[in-house]
Amino acid sequence: MAIENTQILTRQDFVSDQDVRWCPGCGDYAILSQV
Numbered sequence: 001m002a003i004e005n006t007q008i009l010t011r012q013d014f015v016s017d018q019d020v021r022w023c024p025g026c027g028d029y030a031i032l033s034q035v
């Protein structure tokens with residue numbers, strides 16, 4: 001049996017100091033804001 005190394009990701013793993021410039025209508029903005 002193979003042993004898997006798993007890492008628990010948190011919101012901080014996805015936070016960036018860059019401004020989000022996607023338009024709110026495309027759907028990507030909604031996905032990013034929920035993560």
